[in-house]
Every structure is written in structure tokens, then in C-alpha cells.
Amino acid sequence: MAEIFPLFISYQQVAVFDPNLDDPFNDWGPRHVSQGFSWRAESVSFRVPDGEGCIVEVLLGNEPSTLTGVSTREILTPFEVAKDKLVAVGSITEEHNVSIPSGAKYQLTFELLPAGVHGDNKFDHAIRFRFVKADNPIFEIRKADGEMDTSSPLDLHARPAQ
DSSP states (O other), rough: OEEEEEEEBBBTTEEEOTTTTTSSSSSOOOOHHHHTTTEEEEEEEEOOOSSEEEEEEEEEEEEEOOOOOSSSSEEEEEEEETTTOOOEESSSOOOOEEEOOOOOOEEEEEEEEEEEEEEEEEEEEEEEEEEOOSSSSSEEEEEETOOOOOOOOOOOOBBBBO
């Protein structure tokens, strides 16, 4: 099931969301920016530092990754896949639909990896998303870089961007 694709990152965010949402992107408050993500049940957006050209890898369960490098950010959030099995991964300017088994709760892990090359494509960042079925998924900043603040409570309430 592993999928890998290039993605143009606009407004320093990449989102995972239900493709049927009318307003899939989230509004960002100051705490969302400092914690590195903005979450609501059907949509989660992750902050990506400067750089627009990314390569994105989407994995299910313990599938092996083809991307190399040590992650600089790791953020875990709950995510529930809708009935139609599709999840969109994208930014404001483009998105890709990925098929994930539906009707389940997932622990979604976001990993930000450094610049590199994949095939013929140079990229500013690599992003790895991993969906693992979980009865009780959690919120956790597992690894933070210098642009993130882990000292305050997480803000788990986002609104759709207008």
C-alpha cells in the first residue's frame, strides 16, 4: 500500500483530511504554530519549515519506508478514516487521495525528514505519514526541533480556515 509522491507545500502546511470536507484546511492560532500542528477530527495540518518542494510517503502499519534520514519532528495524532476509504494528503495548491482501510481509528504519525533526493527529484523536506490501527490513539509530540514549543499544553481545538 505504500505510496510516495512529490508535493508542493504552500503556506508551510501539509494536511491529512477527509476529501469530502467542504473546508478541509484548519485555521492556525499561535499555539498551533508553536506546537507544529492544528487538529480537528476530520482534518489535521502539520507545519513544515521553509521549503516548498517535498516528497511525501504514506505507509500503513509497519510497512518499511523507502525514505532515509533521521527525523527532526515526530507528531502523533488520532485520525479516523471515513466510510469511502479515501484520505487526502495535500497543501492548499494540490492534494493526493490515498486509500486507507475505512471504519477504523488510526494513530497517525507525522515525521519530518531533511532535504535529499528520491529518484530524479530533489526535495526540501521529506514527510512520512504512518497510519497504524489503534483503539485509543493519542496526541504526542515525540520529537521537536528548535522551532517548536513543547512546554505548554497542546491545543487540540481547531476551526476550519475561511
